[in-house]
Amino acid sequence: MMEKLTSMVYWTHFVSVALFGLGLLGFLIRRNALVVLMCLELMLNAVNLILVEIAMKTGTSEGIILVVFVITVAAAEVAVGLGIILNLYRIKKTVDLTSFRILSG
Amino acid sequence: MKEMIFALFSIITLLTGAGVVISRNVIYSAFNLVLCFFGLASLYLLWGATFISMVQILIYAGAIVVLFVFVVMLLNFEHSSERSQNFWIILGSGIGSWVLSLFLLRVLSNTLGASPYQSAAPTNLRTVSKLLFTQYLWPFEVLTIFMLALIIGIYLLGRPESEGTQS
């Protein structure tokens, strides 16, 4: 147990998985569209952590390159997501996701 | 020593990550998100990935969360408190996330935990950029086209409506 607590690898796995779980949980239970987007970011970052670990542990560059791609896509996703949220707010004056039911019949 | 610092920053990252999910006030969520990204950046730094760590701060903390905070302040829903979700949804999501996390942890420990260190040649920035512009040129170019599409999309989203109905 002590060995696990003082190992960077185990901590990395634990943090990554826990962050992913937290992000997923928030994604599912929060109603505020902004917080849902933030939770998406948490999940992406959890994956980045694992990629960095792999890159640094094996001394290869692919992990770092993937992280660069993920960060770029994440930035793009947030920009579009926030644009959509602003437009939704313009229509409904709220960002509560459960109030957008036009398509659910 | 390094492992202790790593553990400390891991705990900070997890606590602030939990803060993002459980904060009632969106501003606090955003604030926790900044701290969480900082924690992650320090974890990258401890792994030795200085470039990624700095990019993490520059892009996530310096640009993305600023946009979040900007939108929160623009919409200004200080008074609109969020109703909490149905109890059964919370319970189901909690159990689902918990089980999935355990499963992922198991998979990670089995696949990566056992693999030994082979940090003979530490990743350096020069090799990364060389690979990015030779072997991974196509993904990179696709990404640029993607960004162009993104710019056009955001322009369309943010464009004031032509009828002048913009509030």
Next chain:
Amino acid sequence: MNALDVAISALKAIVILVAVIQVVPVMIYVERKVAALIQDRPGPNRVGPLGLLQPVADAVKFLFKEDPIPLNTNRLLYTLAPFLSLLPACLVIAALPIADKAVLFGKEITIQIADLDVSLIYVLAIGSLGVYGILFGGWASNNKFSLIGALRSASQMVSYELPLGLATVGAVMVYGTYSLREMVVLQDGTLGGFLPNWGIFYQPLGFLIFLISSFAETNRLPFDLPETEAELVAGFHTEYGSMKFATFFMAEYMNLSTMAGMMTVLFFGGWHLPWITDQQVLDWVGSQNLLCLIQVVTYISKVAVFLFLYVLIRWTLPRFRFDQLLHLAWTNLIPLGLINVAVSAVLMYLMRGPA
């Protein structure tokens, strides 16, 4: 890493930080005096000889003033905001290479708090965090003018980070490194026999873009839209008083000194004297420590010139309108920055061949 190394690092950090903070009182005095000079009035001349003790009087005044907290605000963020803006300003200093190395206690000590291999990105990254202090401060003040100031500041700083970063890309290409220290080392000597070997002669357009963007990044006139006193009372710090206001003030001046330092390092040869190589100076003075002292003085005088330029421009140019400000960034500076990068790349390929 033994105890001595740790002690030296800690001492270095403290000494450099305290030294850089001294820019605040000096700048308060210089700003007031230069303003007076330009507006043809005497300026501060009551406290001490030539009004030199004015900064001290200001500090005492700030300390003893009432510290108001507006009603119905988020007290936590309101109190935290000034420090959120000061903290990045202090952190950035760690990456600036002030001089080469001194020899003390039989050890070579570099006059730079931390020699990161990506120190340029570090400065840009941490520098971009200063916006949180302004954003939270403006929001937590519970005041319309503060909120508008904060929102302006956010869009302004996010917009101008792009040209700022693009301007440095040219320098990175020329020197082939992200380390500020290595960049300075490469600027030693002369270029073509009659010019100092400084970045500005490689990247003139890059320097111009960096200079313009740095005004916007530090919220100085002509780009001080977050705190326009004619439109927004005082912008994001309308509701702040006493030491909290002084903290915002300190952060602004420290950001100024960082930007001046960045320009010195990237485009004006850092610690190098013009036309003279370090080796020549070392041969004349004969001691590494003396050389180090000369380098520190050179660096400080270069930074002082830029700080003076900031003050001069603040009191001579009128303020931009906000749409003009954003237009300048998105339609002029960013395309110019991209052109600069492309032209530099082509020229470097023609002159140096493939890397």
